[in-house]
């Protein structure tokens with residue numbers, strides 16, 4: 001198929017909920033993607049913080065090839081080794097005592113909401129059902145997760161959503177204290193907000209939420225779908241804060257590009273969940289968990305995480321030093337960085353394509369950098385040079 005055919009068929013046959021640029025991606029290697037005309041793009045998107053080890057990683061290709069001749073899927077009705085091995089590894093590398101699998105970030109969050117309501121009902125009776133979320137949050141696009149994602153454009157066409165969600169101001173403990181009372185089952189927060197514009201939580205904010213949750217017998221859920229799995233230079237973002245949640249949701253990079261989600265839970269919550277309470281046909285399948293185990297082993301190596309931290313500091317410093325026109329500030333943790341712009345982020349993303357640079361916005365005036373975690377310092381230099389060329393055009 002040639003490029004025109006691909007674009008024409010996409011336009012004619014695919015539901016139009018994305019504006020895609022005028023090229024067709026065909027292959028990838030490390031942090032580079034190549035289109036059907038042979039143009040190379042340095043990838044600061046990584047499938048939206050998904051492809052932690054980049055493209056065509058030799059070890060992951062081997063793991064996939066071996067897993068492809070295995071069982072792929074047999075349903076959650078049966079025991080399989082990769083399912084159990086990944087859960088053990090997730091427990092050993094986190095606060096959690098148990099793991100429940102899902103297929104995406106939104107699904108993981110909705111599972112966490114269900115578990116929070118079951119916990120509250122079992123321990124404290126009916127009526128303790130509310131969820132508190134925050135301004136700028138993004139938790140997914142399903143009816144429960146969307147209800148906790150305060151964006152009118154996303155919500156309004158689909159009302160009514162799941163009832164019982166309240167909002168407080170992110171990084172504001174007074175506002176949180178107003179919202180969190182004895183009717184609240186759980187508080188959900190991203191330790192580093194992604195879609196909302198790359199905003200790290202203040203340490204005192206997360207610590208304060210822990211205290212408020214304990215005072216009102218509410219569970220604390222960290223949504224680490226984007227900031228988890230090594231992205232911040234810690235395996236889990238909460239490990240860079242001194243605050244431990246009751247549940248943590250993971251997804252995007254966990255299987256390196258295959259769909260997966262996971263809810264990590266402490267035993268206090270897990271004890272209130274019984275067989276039949278929640279289920280999924282595909283979640284935690286043999287193929288996907290085989291791959292996720294290999295990704296998690298690589299990403300959780302101390303040296304790998306130290307490198308993410310060091311490269312993140314290097315990248316942030318280079319962005320700070322650019323002092324380019326249009327950049328008003330630089331934020332983030334590890335390899336999850338954002339720049340505030342005084343021009344529309346969409347223009348920067350658009351011109352980036354012509355300079356062989358893939359970027360993604362996080363709100364109208366923020367461009368975010370969530371490259372593969374295996375990016376080299378030379379590639380960071382190249383990305384910053386290309387960004388400077390883009391901004392010089394605007």
Ligand SMILES: *Cc1c(COP(=O)(O)O)cnc(C)c1O
Nearest residue numbers: 104105106138139140194225226
């Ligand atoms: C992307 C994202 C989600 C939703 O994940 P999907 O796999 O798209 O459903 C939820 N929370 C955060 C923080 C995210 O970045």
